Amino acid sequence: MTAVADDVLIRTRDLGKTYEMGERQEVRALCDVTLTVRRNEYIAIMGPSGSGKSTLMNLIGCLDTPSSGEYFLGGRLVSALTENELADIRNREIGFVFQVFNLLPRATAFHNVELPLIYRGTRKKEREEKTRRALTMVEMAERMTHRPNELSGGERQRVAIARALVNEPSLLLADEPTGNLDSKTGQEILKLFGKLHAQGNTIILVTHDKDVALQTERIISIRDGRVEKDERKGASR
Numbered sequence: 001m002t003a004v005a006d007d008v009l010i011r012t013r014d015l016g017k018t019y020e021m022g023e024r025q026e027v028r029a030l031c032d033v034t035l036t037v038r039r040n041e042y043i044a045i046m047g048p049s050g051s052g053k054s055t056l057m058n059l060i061g062c063l064d065t066p067s068s069g070e071y072f073l074g075g076r077l078v079s080a081l082t083e084n085e086l087a088d089i090r091n092r093e094i095g096f097v098f099q100v101f102n103l104l105p106r107a108t109a110f111h112n113v114e115l116p117l118i119y120r121g122t123r124k125k126e127r128e129e130k131t132r133r134a135l136t137m138v139e140m141a142e143r144m145t146h147r148p149n150e151l152s153g154g155e156r157q158r159v160a161i162a163r164a165l166v167n168e169p170s171l172l173l174a175d176e177p178t179g180n181l182d183s184k185t186g187q188e189i190l191k192l193f194g195k196l197h198a199q200g201n202t203i204i205l206v207t208h209d210k211d212v213a214l215q216t217e218r219i220i221s222i223r224d225g226r227v228e229k230d231e232r233k234g235a236s237r
Contacts, residue, residue, distance in 0.1 A: 095164030
């Protein structure tokens, strides 16, 4: 395994994904993607529908496995891991935020955020402390006893972000996090992501919206399964 610098969180080399669509028919969703993501970067993966950005997100999030190439997360070769090890990485290392909030409707905000810690087997006292801390980070401490139907769309997304943060993951991965929100609430959520990045979190947003992408420090543009551009604020590569 190649040695990886301590500040490198993600490294892909010629990453590809091909889907079987029937007898003798294949679709290449991702082709030869080589990327490096350092810790505490704030990145947007941007592209139109069908560009491959969601496939790349699924590979980075260990929700799918590549057909070719290599993916290192924190220095570990992901393709060499077992299903149990992948599940453990998803629980411990990656916090997911989705366009639909995926909250349990009958559970309070507190219990929704607490769930990943329950699955992890965290003791009750530590669990409660971490849950309160995560809700405080997203300014939802005063709403922790409310259920999703008692919260606005923006508040529900804040709860979903707290749930993603509660395990103190290495990476926060957000798929169209403002897609179900009005523009004002969407801006509030993006402001929150900026605050979380300033606190040291590594964040990757997947979006088709250029205005959302411009809130980040680096934009990786995907088209036809390939990296078309990789631009940083004030520079391009």
